[in-house]
Structures are given as structure tokens and as C-alpha cells.
Amino acid sequence: MPNGGTVAELGEFGLIRAVTENRRQPATTLLGPGDDAAVVAAADGRVVASTDVLVQGVHFRLDWSTPEQVGRKAVAVNLADVAAMGAVPTSVLVGLACPSATPAEVVKGLADGMWAEASGAGAGLVGGDMVQADQLVLSITALGDLRGRPPVTRSGARPGDIVAVCGRLGWAAAGLAVLHRGFRSPVTVANAQRYPEPDYAAGPKAAEAGATAMIDISDGLLADLGHIAELSEVGIDIRTGQLEVHRRLVEVGTALGADPLRWVLTGGEDHALAATFPPFVELPEGWRRIGAVTMPDSGVTVDGEPYHEESGWEHWR
Structure with missing residues (x-):
């Protein structure tokens, strides 16, 4: 891609070529970018699909994050x-909307970050669309392969199950608090808000181990466990003594006058995984127990008591 210039100067098709040429694809990509649609292998016969929209100023800020991080x-x-x-990622489709004055290097940086994250997960970036808009918006569709296993939904938890998590909790919320105060350090905490680091293999491992329900923690631990509790018609009790509150979060909380435990319980955007397992199951590596599934209609509780603060993020609230 030529240095400098805007997307308008490079043009739609020049921009597409610039962000797709000489990129490697996994074996699941049978036909990648360049045609009317991609062709992706689905050996299982079923495809897991998910879509998210990220809007500048709501989900990311380019004064906080580099385009690659976004x-x-x-x-x-x-x-x-x-x-x-419980699926293995295979493919990613990208919709990009941006103003005509957007620097082409910003789009190149976005693409570099997308390709890096997708390839690190074993997935390909197989196609998408680019359009003009008043602000920068990214719409991503991800596909996955169940490899013969049933999907692990939110509705399978049963009383007596173990509740466990894999991944960091509270870091992205702490990073948001740091960035909102105008700070850029600790870098590890700020970076947790700039981009998550999910363990993609943890989902399929949990499915193989017999997980009964599972969810991505995007809106906050309590809020997302609430979805499992509602759809499974059970209660869930979280034990704070089993939660990991990292010393770095304690340090940041002390400096900002904030409660790090609240970040762990309600902070979103870490994209750790939470799941329920039968009590006799040995948890897969990386998973740690944080509570138990209780009787129906008891909601999500913390140490046996209702949590009276806001439990997580919700759009339009």
C-alpha cells in the first residue's frame, strides 16, 4: 500500500487489493477474497456463526488504541x-464503513490486526465489504466448526454443576478506568481494554470435558452468568474467595479509588469464557472453579447474597 493518502484517493478496489493481497489462508478456506462470495469447508456439516458490530467512540477510540489493536x-x-x-474458529468476514477522508494507513493497520488475530486462532479472513459512511464502523462475522460435537449452549446448566472460568476477569474494566483518567500505564492493564486475548482453544476443550453450558464474558461475569441462569432455569452462586483478583488490579484500584473486585464481577470486554460442568468432571487445564449452580429461581448471587450494584454492560440502558 502506498504511504499516506486517504481511502478515497486509493479507491475501493485498490483498498481491497491492498488489504487482501499476499495473505495466507488456512486449509478451511477453499475460495478466499476476490469473488462474489467465499467458499469455506464445513466438514462437520454444521457451521457456528456469530456477528458483532464495533462503532468508533462506543467500542474503541483511535486516540487510545492503534488501528492494529482495534x-x-x-x-x-x-x-x-x-x-x-465449543467450536473451532475457521473463518472471518469483515464489513468496513468509514469516511472518505480516513487515512489509508488506518485501514491497512486495521487489516493487519484482523489478519494477525484470525491467523493466530487458525482462522482465515475470507471476504467482506467496504462502504463509505460518516464514522468508522466494523462489522465482523466469525464462523466455526463443531468437529462432530454438539454445541454447548447457555441452557444446559443443572443444579449441582460447577461454575468455572478460563481467562482474565476485570482487566479490561480496569484498563478502561485507567484510560478514562488520561493515563496510559500500567501498559498491561491499558492494553487489556485495547484488545482482549481470549484462549480460543479453551472452548473446544471445555466441550470435550463435558461442559453443560458456556458463555463468552463480554458484558460482565454476573451479567453473562445471568443469561445462563435464565435460559437454564437455575440459580448461580459465585464465591469471591475463589475469584482471582490480580495484584496489579489491586494496585490500580488503590491508585484510582476503585474496588477491583467490582471490576472482576461486573467488568466486560475481557472475553474470558465461563462454563458449567458436572460435579464429577475434572476441569480442563486453564479452567478454575468460581462457584456452583444452585436451585431454580435464586438468580445470580455472590457469596449467597444478591448483588445490588449494576451487574454489567447493556446497550441503551
Whole structure:
């Protein structure tokens, strides 16, 4: 891609060539970008599909994040949903809308981040669309392969099951608090808000181990476990003594006058996975127990008591 210039100067088709040429695809991509549609292998006979929309100023800010980090985040939040179904990521489709004055290097950076995140998960970026708009918007569709297993839904939890998580909790919320205060450090905490780092293999491993329900933690631990509780018609109790509150979160909370445990319980955008398992199951590597499934109609509780603060993010609230 030529240095400098805007997307209008490069043109739609020049921009498409610039972000797709000389990119490697996995074996599941039978036909990649360049035709009317992609062709992706679906050996299982079923395809897991998920879509997310990321809007500048709502989900990301380019004064906080580099374009590469935004591209990584856009793909990661979708692939985490695929993993939460117990599926292996295979493909990503991208819709990009942006103003004509957008620097072409910004789009190149977004594409670099998307390709890097997708390929790191073993998936291909197989196609999409680009259009002119008043602001920068990314729409990502991710596909996955169940490899012969049934999908792990939100509705399978049963009383007596173990509740477990895999991945960091509270880091993205702490990073958001840091960035909102105008700080850029600790870098590890700020970066947790800029882009998540889901363990994509953890979902299929949980499915193989017999997980009864699973969800991607995008809106907050309590809020997302609430979806499992509602659809499974059970209660869930979280034990704070079993939660990991990293010392770095404690340090940031102390500096900002915030409660790090609240970040862990209600902070979104870490895209860790939460799942329920039968009590006799040995948890897969990387998963840790944080609570138990209780009797129906008891909701989501913390140490046996209702949690009276807001439990997580909800659009339009």
C-alpha cells in the first residue's frame, strides 16, 4: 500500500487489493477474497456463526488504541463467541464503513490486526465489504466448526454443576478506568481494554470435558452468568474467595479509588469464557472453579447474597 493518502484517493478496489493481497489462508478456506462470495469447508456439516458490530467512540477510540489493536479486538470478540459454543474458529468476514477522508494507513493497520488475530486462532479472513459512511464502523462475522460435537449452549446448566472460568476477569474494566483518567500505564492493564486475548482453544476443550453450558464474558461475569441462569432455569452462586483478583488490579484500584473486585464481577470486554460442568468432571487445564449452580429461581448471587450494584454492560440502558 502506498504511504499516506486517504481511502478515497486509493479507491475501493485498490483498498481491497491492498488489504487482501499476499495473505495466507488456512486449509478451511477453499475460495478466499476476490469473488462474489467465499467458499469455506464445513466438514462437520454444521457451521457456528456469530456477528458483532464495533462503532468508533462506543467500542474503541483511535486516540487510545492503534488501528492494529482495534483490528485485533474486532476479530477477537467474535472468535470468542465461536469458542464459547465449543467450536473451532475457521473463518472471518469483515464489513468496513468509514469516511472518505480516513487515512489509508488506518485501514491497512486495521487489516493487519484482523489478519494477525484470525491467523493466530487458525482462522482465515475470507471476504467482506467496504462502504463509505460518516464514522468508522466494523462489522465482523466469525464462523466455526463443531468437529462432530454438539454445541454447548447457555441452557444446559443443572443444579449441582460447577461454575468455572478460563481467562482474565476485570482487566479490561480496569484498563478502561485507567484510560478514562488520561493515563496510559500500567501498559498491561491499558492494553487489556485495547484488545482482549481470549484462549480460543479453551472452548473446544471445555466441550470435550463435558461442559453443560458456556458463555463468552463480554458484558460482565454476573451479567453473562445471568443469561445462563435464565435460559437454564437455575440459580448461580459465585464465591469471591475463589475469584482471582490480580495484584496489579489491586494496585490500580488503590491508585484510582476503585474496588477491583467490582471490576472482576461486573467488568466486560475481557472475553474470558465461563462454563458449567458436572460435579464429577475434572476441569480442563486453564479452567478454575468460581462457584456452583444452585436451585431454580435464586438468580445470580455472590457469596449467597444478591448483588445490588449494576451487574454489567447493556446497550441503551
